[in-house]
Amino acid sequence: MIPNANDYKFVAKLGNLRTVVQLLKSVNFKETATCFGTDNGLKITVEDAKCMQASAYIPVDVFQEFKLKEEVIFRINLNVLVECLCMFWSDINSQSSSVAAQLFYKGTGHPVTMLIEENGIITDCSLKTQELGELLDFHLDAEDVLNKIVLQTDLLKDVLAELDGTSEFIELLLSPEAPYFRISTDGIAGECRIELPRDSDLVESFECNTTANSCYKLAHIKPAMKALYCANKVSMRTDDCGLLCFQYMVKTDAGQTCYVEYYISPVIDVE
Amino acid sequence: MKFKCRMSDGIAMRDFSNIVNTVVRASKLCVFRLTKQHVYFFVGDKRWPVIWAELTPDNFFDEYTMIGVSTQHDEIFLELEPSMLARSLSSLKMTAKPVKIKLTNKQQPCLTIELELSSLSTESRHCVHDVPVRVIPRKEWEMYQTPDIPQFDITIEMPELKHIRHQVDRMRNMSGQITIIADRTGQLILKIETDHATIATHFQGLLIKGSKPITDQKYSAKVEIKKFAMFLSGDTMHPDNVTCNIVHERMLNLCLMIEGHLTMQYFVPAMSS
Structure with a gap:
């Protein structure tokens, strides 16, 4: 039943299924995902309409086993991967879970095979890989970063939960002078401005050099909030073009650190 | 009356x-x-x-x-x-x-x-x-009247229904059909096929009823997953015997029994595969 590991370019055994499922779910706002297997671990990237991109990073130490002959890239249906990993979801929440999940990939043109085993019951999932599409290269160079804030997620959770859903856009103002950090929406109920303190205990660092005001689609911000519920800390950065990056730090039960990252392009011309 | x-x-x-x-x-x-x-x-x-x-x-x-x-x-x-x-x-x-x-x-x-x-x-x-x-x-x-029970190709004991139910609920999110496959080595396979993936759960070491020789010939029936899932909710009745009967590519018959108390049979016609 267990395939011969030597035939495969990539073999991995997942530990800590709970965190992995959480990470995958938090980037699962679109069906298709591109996965990169490198010596650092596995990165899963999802892109929407060429203007937002999310990646989940699962470092090598989260895996119980990670064998890579060469770097691999494959594109699969993420919904199916998540459903498969959840086949035992009721049990993996408990510490004593005996679920084992293994991934196998032979290379271009082959499916990704996942074996899930629990108490001798084996589920074999063969996920068809798709033609690789082009992914945009979103990145923030250190010298272009205008503002950088590091927060405890609790602060953003409360703010974002109360955002006016009828507003199409959300405006973000970051500034070295008052009001420092402001989130505004404009919906049916009226305009709403939320000013956040910069010296609260929940704000770990606040580095703003220039006043920057940019506007984003609320529909793009919403998916980026999913990771809030499993993360401890989040860093927000913007660059001179208004590109916004959320980087969440997610701790596994065993203490390893994973990351989820979202890049969101600004809306240039609201009018 | x-x-x-x-x-x-x-x-x-x-x-x-x-x-x-x-x-x-x-x-x-x-x-x-x-x-x-x-x-x-x-x-x-x-x-x-x-x-x-x-x-x-x-x-x-x-x-x-x-x-x-x-x-x-x-x-x-x-x-x-x-x-x-x-x-x-x-x-x-x-x-x-x-x-x-x-x-x-x-x-x-x-x-x-x-x-x-x-x-x-x-x-x-x-x-x-x-x-x-x-x-x-x-x-x-x-x-x-009491329905005619056809000659089954295979009769196999079902694994615990609550195990299967959880899996079938997941499979239901992905596909409308499910194939049930069984052989006389005591293996039962639940399988779905979609455009994106093929997923199969294998249960082994299940009891086979009847005295036909052990072969690994597989008998299967592809049915609507909705109907199969409906049967699985029967575990609320705590049956002491649940069997799955297959007429190859024709019919799936599921039978739930509480000894001397209740016999409940489901007939699910197979779809052409």
């Missing part, structure tokens, strides 16, 4: 309402057949059986009186809406007071359910539900 019964055991009441609730999920109309030895629920789809449940009255009722249409044909066939019966029985779960069910002729034939409901105050309430029924005439009886 006469029918009267009384039920007071809490477990019997729970099982009885569970059976009715299962029937509700399958169809709008069902046939309730009464004989001296057994009580049956029958759901058919254009004469093809869908659900066939056989209950032993002694195990469900403390009192069971039944006189059929004639001494020759000592049976009663009633057609009713199971959802109405289920609603009347729904209060049984909370109170374990005796309940009486009888066939009455009010403005039309009815199954009258008399319940004793206790309330927080000392006075209990007497509650009467009338479920309208149609008495099925003699000439239609043959349509609702």
Whole structure:
């Protein structure tokens, strides 16, 4: 039943299924995902309409086993991967879970095979890989970063939960002078401005050099909030073009650190 | 023609309402057949059986009186809406007071359910539900007889239903059809195929009924996943024996048994694969 590991370019055994499922779910706002297997671990990237991109990073130490002959890239249906990993979801929440999940990939043109085993019951999932599409290269160079804030997620959770859903856009103002950090929406109920303190205990660092005001689609911000519920800390950065990056730090039960990252392009011309 | 019964055991009441609730999920109309030895629920789809449940009255009722249409044909066939019966029985779960069910002729034939409901105050309430029924005439009886059980290619014990149910619920999100595959080595496979993936769960070491030689020839049936999932909810009845029978590429028959108490059979036609 267990395939011969030597035939495969990539073999991995997942530990800590709970965190992995959480990470995958938090980037699962679109069906298709591109996965990169490198010596650092596995990165899963999802892109929407060429203007937002999310990646989940699962470092090598989260895996119980990670064998890579060469770097691999494959594109699969993420919904199916998540459903498969959840086949035992009721049990993996408990510490004593005996679920084992293994991934196998032979290379271009082959499916990704996942074996899930629990108490001798084996589920074999063969996920068809798709033609690789082009992914945009979103990145923030250190010298272009205008503002950088590091927060405890609790602060953003409360703010974002109360955002006016009828507003199409959300405006973000970051500034070295008052009001420092402001989130505004404009919906049916009226305009709403939320000013956040910069010296609260929940704000770990606040580095703003220039006043920057940019506007984003609320529909793009919403998916980026999913990771809030499993993360401890989040860093927000913007660059001179208004590109916004959320980087969440997610701790596994065993203490390893994973990351989820979202890049969101600004809306240039609201009018 | 006469029918009267009384039920007071809490477990019997729970099982009885569970059976009715299962029937509700399958169809709008069902046939309730009464004989001296057994009580049956029958759901058919254009004469093809869908659900066939056989209950032993002694195990469900403390009192069971039944006189059929004639001494020759000592049976009663009633057609009713199971959802109405289920609603009347729904209060049984909370109170374990005796309940009486009888066939009455009010403005039309009815199954009258008399319940004793206790309330927080000392006075209990007497509650009467009338479920309208149609008495099925003699000439239609043959349509609702015990279905012919075909010769199965394989009969295999089912793994614990709650295990399967969880998996099938996941599979349901991805596909509308499921293939059930079994062989005589005791392997049962549940498999779905979609444009994006093929997923199969393998159960091993299951008991095979019958004495045919052990081969690894596979028998399969592809069925609507919705219908298969409906059967899996039967685990609320705590059956002590659940089997899966396959007529290769023709039919899936699932049988749920509580020894000497209840036999419930589901017939699911296979789709062409």
